[in-house]
Amino acid sequence: MPFLQPLGHLILSFFEIVGRLSIFASKAVSHCFRPPFYPRLILKQMIEVGYYSLPVVGLTAIFTGMVLALQSYTGFARFSAESAIPNVVIVSITRELGPVLAGLMVAGRVGAAMAAEIGTMRVTEQIDALYTLATNPFKYLIAPRVIAGVLTLPVLVLVADTIGVFGGYLVSIHKLGFNPATYLKNTIDFMEYLDVVSGLVKAAAFGFIITLMGCYHGFNSKGGAQGVGSATTNAVVSASILILTFNYIITELFFSR
Amino acid sequence: MTDQHDVTQKSIRIKIRGLTKAFGKKVVLNGLDLDVHEGESLVVIGGSGTGKSVLLKCVLGLLKPDSGSIQINGQEIVGLNGNTMENVRRKFGMLFQYAALFDSLTIWENVAFGLMQAHGMPKDEAYKIAIEKLSQVGLGERFATKNPAELSSGMKKRVGLARAIATSPDTLFFDEPTTGLDPVMGDVIDRLIVQSVQELGATGLTITHDMDSAKRISDRIAMLYDGKIAWVGPTADIETTDNPYVHQFINGLLEGPIKISLTNSDRAAV
Numbered sequence: 001m002p003f004l005q006p007l008g009h010l011i012l013s014f015f016e017i018v019g020r021l022s023i024f025a026s027k028a029v030s031h032c033f034r035p036p037f038y039p040r041l042i043l044k045q046m047i048e049v050g051y052y053s054l055p056v057v058g059l060t061a062i063f064t065g066m067v068l069a070l071q072s073y074t075g076f077a078r079f080s081a082e083s084a085i086p087n088v089v090i091v092s093i094t095r096e097l098g099p100v101l102a103g104l105m106v107a108g109r110v111g112a113a114m115a116a117e118i119g120t121m122r123v124t125e126q127i128d129a130l131y132t133l134a135t136n137p138f139k140y141l142i143a144p145r146v147i148a149g150v151l152t153l154p155v156l157v158l159v160a161d162t163i164g165v166f167g168g169y170l171v172s173i174h175k176l177g178f179n180p181a182t183y184l185k186n187t188i189d190f191m192e193y194l195d196v197v198s199g200l201v202k203a204a205a206f207g208f209i210i211t212l213m214g215c216y217h218g219f220n221s222k223g224g225a226q227g228v229g230s231a232t233t234n235a236v237v238s239a240s241i242l243i244l245t246f247n248y249i250i251t252e253l254f255f256s257r
Numbered sequence: 258m259t260d261q262h263d264v265t266q267k268s269i270r271i272k273i274r275g276l277t278k279a280f281g282k283k284v285v286l287n288g289l290d291l292d293v294h295e296g297e298s299l300v301v302i303g304g305s306g307t308g309k310s311v312l313l314k315c316v317l318g319l320l321k322p323d324s325g326s327i328q329i330n331g332q333e334i335v336g337l338n339g340n341t342m343e344n345v346r347r348k349f350g351m352l353f354q355y356a357a358l359f360d361s362l363t364i365w366e367n368v369a370f371g372l373m374q375a376h377g378m379p380k381d382e383a384y385k386i387a388i389e390k391l392s393q394v395g396l397g398e399r400f401a402t403k404n405p406a407e408l409s410s411g412m413k414k415r416v417g418l419a420r421a422i423a424t425s426p427d428t429l430f431f432d433e434p435t436t437g438l439d440p441v442m443g444d445v446i447d448r449l450i451v452q453s454v455q456e457l458g459a460t461g462l463t464i465t466h467d468m469d470s471a472k473r474i475s476d477r478i479a480m481l482y483d484g485k486i487a488w489v490g491p492t493a494d495i496e497t498t499d500n501p502y503v504h505q506f507i508n509g510l511l512e513g514p515i516k517i518s519l520t521n522s523d524r525a526a527v
């Protein structure tokens with residue numbers, strides 16, 4: 001059966017990648033908890049990941065909140081259930097759309113940049129130079145990025161949640177004729193502690209995924225500019241797929257009972 | 258030979274035995290033996306793709322050999338892990354082929370990197386030493402706050418050299434220090450290398466395929482061919498040796514025992 005052979009290769013190489021990635025991830029995590037720490041580098045990365053992503057994430061969030069209100073109105077008006085719009089907006093934003101959209105945007109922005117930067121350092125022997133200067137690149141390059149990702153993404157998602165809900169509010173008040181006070185009151189009534197927390201847990205997980213993928217693909221890139229280019233692509237694609245996968249898994253863990 | 262004569266006088270800084278490294282089917286180093294003595298400057302010459310860089314990377318612990326032994330001052334370094342290897346590397350200085358300066362840092366931060374990161378020196382003290390080392394390689398203080406991208410490749414090499422000597426290492430490695438530079442700048446770098454090695458009293462291991470440069474900076478020369486050291490001897494002997502490999506290489510002859518394979522599969526089959 002000749003077709004089984006490529007299939008076997010595929011499965012083997014899949015496990016090889018999973019294995020490599022696990023080793024890389026456990027090394028990265030263990031260096032996050034062992035000195036020396038580089039607080040200034042962590043801060044720098046937090047600004048890079050968080051502050052500079054604010055415009056992108058903010059814009060994505062506000063339009064998502066707005067379109068959410070508009071679309072649910074079209075559907076709900078048929079059943080005279082317009083009053084459920086604040087509920088729909090707050091639940092979908094905090095549970096799913098806030099973390100996932102912020103995650104995907106940051107994966108495109110930050111994951112790509114990290115893969116390109118570290119990949120360039122790899123192919124220009126700067127990573128070898130770090131080793132020869134008795135500095136562990138896992139501590140100096142990777143740990144600060146991973147820590148920054150895990151700490152910053154939840155904050156970013158909180159901001160995205162707020163802006164997203166505000167987008168829904170804007171459309172509901174100015175276009176759909178809701179009463180501002182009632183809309184806000186309903187939003188707050190419907191806001192569940194668990195929804196927000198699950199969103200923040202997702203955000204931390206996504207922060208880990210994005211930075212890990214950026215670092216992994218950059219760190220293992222080879223072969224000059226082309227290698228760095230494919231490392232960048234792979235970092236974004238793999239981070240996006242993993243974000244959507246883990247989004248489902250975390251949702252399942254939190255809400256399936 | 259001369260080798261044994263030297264061993265009795267000086268202790269061995271780097272002792273390589275049976276070093277083997279292959280990438281897939283392609284055997285690059287094949288049971289290589291080499292000694293670098295305390296305080297000498299040894300240059301390894303050899304054609305492109307013969308594995309000079311691989312040899313250096315094995316000694317620096319950047320590549321893991323398939324088999325064989327590498328001892329630094331009597332300490333086996335093959336298989337050493339993170340922290341222990343870091344301690345060995347604290348006494349190393351390395352100049353990379355394209356300098357490999359950190360482009361997110363300024364020139365002085367590059368030079369001071371080892372001092373601040375690996376030796377925990379405070380910033381202002383490290384700055385002073387960085388400026389001093391920069392002036393040793395002929396770069397004034399006005400370069401200190403520039404970025405690596407603003408420098409020519411000759412200047413980058415000098416900064417790379419300043420970074421390599423900044424921590425006053427006892428062993429210095431140079432990967433093709435003059436390749437890609439004009440002859441004058443190559444000469445300048447060679448002089449700086451000789452001068453720095455002497456000032457530090459360090460041991461030097463250089464790889465190059467530039468014969469003029471090799472003669473200028475070496476006490477002894479070793480020739481790498483087919484994964485092994487084909488010849489090693491004092492620099493003065495290289496012109497007169499009857500070793501056919503050396504003869505062909507230094508005269509750039511097409512005829513001789515060195516086979517230039519044009520395809521990769523040829524080498525893999527060797």
Ligand SMILES: Nc1ncnc2c1ncn2[C@@H]1O[C@H](COP(=O)(O)OP(=O)(O)OP(=O)(O)O)[C@@H](O)[C@H]1O
Pocket residue numbers: 280285303304305306307308309310311312466
């Ligand atoms: N990481 C690697 N993966 C696969 N093959 C490699 C790797 N590093 C080196 N090689 C192969 O090993 C051989 C020796 O490479 P090396 O860089 O040591 O040559 P070199 O003697 O330094 O040549 P040059 O003078 O051109 O720098 C080359 O044929 C190269 O293809």
Ligand SMILES: [Mg+2]
Pocket residue numbers: 309310311433
């Ligand atoms: Mg080389």
